[in-house]
Amino acid sequence: MNSLKGLLASYNQDQYFCELLGLPDRQSVNPKTLKSIITRLDKLNLKALRKRAKDAERELYNLGITFTVYTDSQAIDRILPFDVIPRVISAQDFDIIDRGVKQRVAAINAFLKDIYHDQKILKDGIVPKQLVLGNENYCKHMEGVDIPGDTYVHICGIDIVRDLDGSFKVLEDNARTPSGVSYVVENRHLMLRTFPDLLKGIGVQRVSDYGMRLYQALADVAPKQAAEDPTIVLLSPGIYNSAYFEHVFIAREMGVPLVEGGDLVTENDTVYMKTTGGLSRVDVIYRRIGDDFLDPETFRKDSMLGVPGLFKAYQKGNVTLANAIGTGVADDKAIYAYMPRIIKYYLDEDAILSNVDTHICGEEDGLKYTLDNIDKLVVKPVGEAGGYGVLVGPRATKAELEQRRIELRDDPSNYISQPVVGLSVCPTLVPNGIEPRHVDLRPFAVTGKNTWVLPGGLTRVALNKGSLIVNSSQGGGSKDTWVLEK
Amino acid sequence: MKNSLLARFALNTFWLARYVERADSLARLLEVTETHSRDEHGDQDWQLILEVNGDLARFKSQYGKITAIDVVRFYALDRENPGSLVSTVSYARENARSLRHLISTEMWSQINVMHSNITGLKNKDIQLRRLAGLCATIKEDCQAHSGITEATLYRDQAYHFYWIGKMVERADQASRILDVGFTRSKKLGFTDENAGENLSHWTGLLRAIGGYQAYRRTHPIRLRAEEVTSFILLNDSFPRSVMYCIKEAHEYMVELIEDHGVETAKEALIALEDVKKQLSEADIQKLIDSDLHEFADTLQRQLITFTQKLAEGCFGQS
Numbered sequence: 001m002n003s004l005k006g007l008l009a010s011y012n013q014d015q016y017f018c019e020l021l022g023l024p025d026r027q028s029v030n031p032k033t034l035k036s037i038i039t040r041l042d043k044l045n046l047k048a049l050r051k052r053a054k055d056a057e058r059e060l061y062n063l064g065i066t067f068t069v070y071t072d073s074q075a076i077d078r079i080l081p082f083d084v085i086p087r088v089i090s091a092q093d094f095d096i097i098d099r100g101v102k103q104r105v106a107a108i109n110a111f112l113k114d115i116y117h118d119q120k121i122l123k124d125g126i127v128p129k130q131l132v133l134g135n136e137n138y139c140k141h142m143e144g145v146d147i148p149g150d151t152y153v154h155i156c157g158i159d160i161v162r163d164l165d166g167s168f169k170v171l172e173d174n175a176r177t178p179s180g181v182s183y184v185v186e187n188r189h190l191m192l193r194t195f196p197d198l199l200k201g202i203g204v205q206r207v208s209d210y211g212m213r214l215y216q217a218l219a220d221v222a223p224k225q226a227a228e229d230p231t232i233v234l235l236s237p238g239i240y241n242s243a244y245f246e247h248v249f250i251a252r253e254m255g256v257p258l259v260e261g262g263d264l265v266t267e268n269d270t271v272y273m274k275t276t277g278g279l280s281r282v283d284v285i286y287r288r289i290g291d292d293f294l295d296p297e298t299f300r301k302d303s304m305l306g307v308p309g310l311f312k313a314y315q316k317g318n319v320t321l322a323n324a325i326g327t328g329v330a331d332d333k334a335i336y337a338y339m340p341r342i343i344k345y346y347l348d349e350d351a352i353l354s355n356v357d358t359h360i361c362g363e364e365d366g367l368k369y370t371l372d373n374i375d376k377l378v379v380k381p382v383g384e385a386g387g388y389g390v391l392v393g394p395r396a397t398k399a400e401l402e403q404r405r406i407e408l409r410d411d412p413s414n415y416i417s418q419p420v421v422g423l424s425v426c427p428t429l430v431p432n433g434i435e436p437r438h439v440d441l442r443p444f445a446v447t448g449k450n451t452w453v454l455p456g457g458l459t460r461v462a463l464n465k466g467s468l469i470v471n472s473s474q475g476g477g478s479k480d481t482w483v484l485e486k
Numbered sequence: 487m488k489n490s491l492l493a494r495f496a497l498n499t500f501w502l503a504r505y506v507e508r509a510d511s512l513a514r515l516l517e518v519t520e521t522h523s524r525d526e527h528g529d530q531d532w533q534l535i536l537e538v539n540g541d542l543a544r545f546k547s548q549y550g551k552i553t554a555i556d557v558v559r560f561y562a563l564d565r566e567n568p569g570s571l572v573s574t575v576s577y578a579r580e581n582a583r584s585l586r587h588l589i590s591t592e593m594w595s596q597i598n599v600m601h602s603n604i605t606g607l608k609n610k611d612i613q614l615r616r617l618a619g620l621c622a623t624i625k626e627d628c629q630a631h632s633g634i635t636e637a638t639l640y641r642d643q644a645y646h647f648y649w650i651g652k653m654v655e656r657a658d659q660a661s662r663i664l665d666v667g668f669t670r671s672k673k674l675g676f677t678d679e680n681a682g683e684n685l686s687h688w689t690g691l692l693r694a695i696g697g698y699q700a701y702r703r704t705h706p707i708r709l710r711a712e713e714v715t716s717f718i719l720l721n722d723s724f725p726r727s728v729m730y731c732i733k734e735a736h737e738y739m740v741e742l743i744e745d746h747g748v749e750t751a752k753e754a755l756i757a758l759e760d761v762k763k764q765l766s767e768a769d770i771q772k773l774i775d776s777d778l779h780e781f782a783d784t785l786q787r788q789l790i791t792f793t794q795k796l797a798e799g800c801f802g803q804s
């Protein structure tokens with residue numbers, strides 16, 4: 001590693017695992033590939049790199065690859081900041097992720113099938129009954145409902161980090177409507193356009209067939225009575241949704257209509273879309289709308305986004321929803337703690353990807369441990385997403401720690417705590433040059449009859465120095481993720 | 487089934503085309519007004535554009551006195567005015583956004599950039615001395631949109647709705663531009679006898695709709711009110727004439743029904759035939775003498791009826 005010169009000359013990964021360079025005694029990327037990447041980077045000077053980075057961001061903006069932030073008076077289109085230095089994963093390392101994600105998805109689907117049918121895992125006392133049945137994401141309407149292939153989670157995003165020793169750990173499961181896959185593919189396209197010289201001949205696994213894979217998976221779980229070539233649609237809340245770009249992207253990649261609630265109707269417990277020539281039957285709905293908003297007749301009465309009568313059609317098996325209703329109970333941060341046991345219970349295997357140690361504050365021991373060690377722990381609210389409400393103990397002020405202690409005593413079951421993970425870093429272009437920044441990875445798994453994992457995933461990078469929070473709402477950006485060919 | 491089109495997408499393509507065409511025409515209308523207000527008649531002309539668009543009362547309540555700069559602001563930057571350039575282009579973009587997975591990346595990206603250029607305009611950018619340049623840019627942007635659409639939009643039902651929307655809007659706008667020009671010439675007392683004075687007026691009008699050269703090919707010497715009116719209303723070969731647009735829209739409506747089996751478009755077709763009938767029966771001399779404004783008004787109302795019938799039949803808005 002001491003051969004670093006040029007752009008990376010002053011790069012210092014500190015004690016962290018570096019996604020490009022590995023650890024001094026544990027390289028991740030094979031030396032030959034590493035050398036070509038570094039040589040190519042070195043050919044660029046900082047000014048040239050910045051120019052290309054600026055071009056890339058301009059292009060994202062012009063293409064409208066944006067998410068929308070709403071303030072009181074106006075809507076502002078923002079791009080997810082894109083860092084031009086790719087995150088590289090070796091084929092061997094990705095193999096672990098691939099197997100680990102497949103295992104986890106299989107366990108999650110088995111768990112959901114079980115808790116909405118026989119509830120064996122609760123009877124056997126592996127997971128506390130209350131944690132499942134009392135969970136606000138548990139959907140009583142789903143009890144006894146059979147769905148094609150017993151696939152509940154068709155699209156799953158699992159957030160994975162690397163610890164100091166380079167081992168992968170799961171931080172969070174996303175089994176509802178995980179987003180971000182559009183950035184994976186668009187980042188690659190952007191990279192191919194702005195850095196063709198960097199990618200050439202390296203041998204990176206392609207990501208562009210995501211739409212086709214998803215289409216096939218959803219066609220596999222179409223209702224039995226659907227035609228050979230089932231009608232699949234993507235249901236979006238509409239153009240004002242902050243993830244609308246992604247909905248467009250997926251609909252386009254799959255070649256299916258992007259519909260809104262108002263485009264669909266139900267008649268005789270069957271779902272139809274309104275076309276210029278009248279009603280046309282719909283077999284599978286990839287919905288990017290939360291459970292609560294799907295059907296005002298069954299769930300929230302005030303929902304303007306959904307389709308009245310949809311649940312009845314679903315219950316009767318006349319339409320498939322992806323993901324199924326009620327999957328949120330499986331990606332809850334409290335259930336997460338039990339995931340290794342859930343994997344063991346259903347698959348009789350040890351978890352390939354381990355969890356980060358998790359203390360459940362709803363349990364007496366967990367609460368005590370958390371209160372006693374709060375300055376060393378990360379404390380997270382169970383139900384929040386987007387990195388909101390996360391307290392990083394070692395970085396917090398005394399007042400913040402005290403405030404969180406009060407909140408913990410007040411509503412303990414709303415929190416879990418975990419040790420601070422020394423998230424791996426990646427060389428990243430920042431105002432001072434190229435410096436290490438912490439990253440995570442969200443691989444995407446698509447499940448119809450079988451599970452396929454997109455090679456790579458969304459690498460999010462915390463652009464603020466030292467920050468461990470990668471969410472876009474908190475100063476995060478993204479990188480192209482290269483999984484090397486075997 | 488695979489060839490059917492979601493009703494909302496039909497609506498979106500129809501209005502995408504209309505709004506871009508509307509922005510294009512508004513830029514032309516502003517340009518022609520600005521050109522003519524360079525003479526001693528001043529404010530007079532700026533009132534005319536408000537009258538023709540039926541915006542006079544609203545403008546007065548919002549701005550009070552009619553000044554060139556306020557009228558330009560009202561039509562260029564005013565977001566409260568649904569007919570302003572910034573509003574029109576924003577609506578076009580919203581429609582394009584809903585269609586994004588159906589239209590080419592180039593088509594989306596171009597309209598997205600056009601939108602961000604226009605929303606970035608400041609008061610200093612719409613000063614009168616810059617107005618001609620601004621209008622030219624907008625026309626070019628709209629034409630780039632048309633070119634990309636022509637070259638990349640898949641020719642299915644969606645394209646039909648797009649083209650029908652474009653033609654209907656263009657016919658509507660041509661009738662407005664003609665109305666503005668005509669009313670002005672009346673106010674100033676132009677006749678065919680004082681040709682020298684009104685020459686620049688009719689030339690300007692023809693240029694505004696991009697038809698000066700085309701007109702010259704068929705009328706090499708003269709420029710007369712009657713011929714200019716007839717050219718803009720009834721010419722069969724000039725792509726911005728009202729008749730040309732209505733015939734195009736008619737042809738695409740028939741294809742929609744016959745080739746794509748959109749039976750529900752039949753009532754709209756009947757409404758469009760009414761427009762065609764009114765045009766074919768037009769008595770140009772009579773229009774020039776007295777009825778042109780009313781004629782244009784009727785035409786615009788008929789096109790509104792057509793749009794309503796189309797919405798009821800095809801856009802899922804019954």
